[in-house]
Amino acid sequence: MSIFCPHCGREYDVTLFQYGRTIECACGRRVGREVKVRSLYRPQRPEELRFMVDVMLGRLARWLRVLGYDAAYQEGIEDADLVRLSLDEGRILLTRDRALPTEWWIDNYLLIDSTRPVEQLSQVVRRYGLPWRERLFTRCTVCNEPLDTLDRHQVLGRVPEKILEHASRFASCPVCNRVYWQGSHVDRMRRRLDEALKGREGQEGEREEEPEE
Ligand SMILES: [Zn+2]
Ligand SMILES: [Zn+2]
DSSP states (O other), X not given: OEEEXXXXXXXXXXXXXXXXXXXXXXXXXXXXXXOOOHHHHOOSSGGGOEEEEOGGGHHHHHHHHHTTOEEEEOTTOOHHHHHHHHHHTTOEEEEOOTTHHHHBOOSSEEEOOOSSHHHHHXXXXXXXXXXXXXXXXXXXXXXXXXXXXXXXGGGTTTSOHHHHHHOOOEEEOTTTOOEEEOSHHXXXXXXXXXXXXXXXXXXXXXXXXXOOO
């Protein structure tokens, strides 16, 4: 099967356009082929959305995981793999690369505006109407795995005594075994997110916050 340039009629083999890849024709026109993936990545509820996060957005990926969302991220991943995985796994591609929608004809992406992680997160939450309050700290921020809930006795010796006294809920990652607990840092982050996601303007020179573990 062939694809023809709509401008000059040059013929190209269809395999050049896998995963929505486009090429620049000798005449200067971008030639591509639409990929039909809408049904794949459009789940019934926003809670089911999954994301593929571009290389420059590692901190956004961690924030999405803090909110309980499945956000795949690979350091140094090539664009081709990024696009392929997002299509194969039905993930919405989050990127700051403005050339990407030209180089690939894909429709399951969001161009991220801000360079600040909390504003980036706010953009994604608004765009897709993501509920987040009930889902905080249900996923490992390092491995992107859903956490297993643990009883108090299961974390004996795995967290400091002081935390055992004050924290109410515990969970651990089945992959890396990190233990997470609900304590004062969770309340702080919840307040911080409440402010950020309500759209309150950040103050000049405000420091960026990192997801805490
Ligand atoms: Zn052409
Ligand atoms: Zn983990």
